[in-house]
Amino acid sequence: MQRICVDMDEVMADTLAEHLRRYNQAFDEDVTPDDLAGKGLWEVAPADRQAQLRAFLDAEDFFEDLDLMPGAQEVLKDLSTRFEIFIATQAMVVPNSLGSKYRWLQRHFAFIPPTHYVFCGTKSILRADYLIDDMPRNLQRFEGHGLLFTAPHNVTATGFTRVDNWQQVADFFAGVHS
């Protein structure tokens, strides 16, 4: 059975929406995903707001209630009948997120057992056939086949197999033997 690793933030969970919500509320701004084509929120926020941008992520409750990306549950549930699914998230850069990420996965993806969660740093450590991730850097370090999941910050990245949404993930794996 082939093995698929799936990133959490901006692939399974709408982390950007929560980050924008907190940012806009704190600074009385109205930044939208459309304003972030080709760049991260870090790049549009002024220098004196960078510490707060980071502090949002460090808040114990930030990762607790993130919205699901549309279709993620349904498509992963279907794929889990044909592939071995692992969740692979760079949780180590935000250690406060470890517990809340675990709980979020239990709540929304109960069909994936905790034995198949991987909280890691560099994704070069993953032994898998596929990795679905929004970060070009993660895909470059991965030794299997990478799929770039479209997010505002990566729309200008080239040289990757790109999927824009979970329906396109389903379509891609419909043509792959399991």
Added chain:
Amino acid sequence: MQRICVDMDEVMADTLAEHLRRYNQAFDEDVTPDDLAGKGLWEVAPADRQAQLRAFLDAEDFFEDLDLMPGAQEVLKDLSTRFEIFIATQAMVVPNSLGSKYRWLQRHFAFIPPTHYVFCGTKSILRADYLIDDMPRNLQRFEGHGLLFTAPHNVTATGFTRVDNWQQVADFFAGVHS
């Protein structure tokens, strides 16, 4: 550079000592590591103490102050100049341990960056050349070269390259190109 994954419990940290300490204190017993040759504490404890055995591990502070295995720091520091070192621990079976394991690693192994921590379930997910682990099952699932780190529960296991302590780990890798 070749890559070595290192398990935490009973390899870097003396988890068994803490488990025995809490068990003996709670039940007024005097179980020692010598009593556990070839078996786990689970196998010697009576059925009506199994829930408590598990509860010890779930305590928020269990993994906070574990003793170091002798030589682990010195040998890993030395190996880290010739090999890429990852910490790979089955933290997902005890989700309460996620934060305390992270802090313990920061405190005692500051020379290994958090990008190289892997909190996982099955160790078949690791892409590495070597894995040092006390659990035969983990080594069987790993696709690289496994080293069985001797612990009371595994003394009867056969068919593995065995290291009894950190000095033997150093000796083994002295003969391996990096």
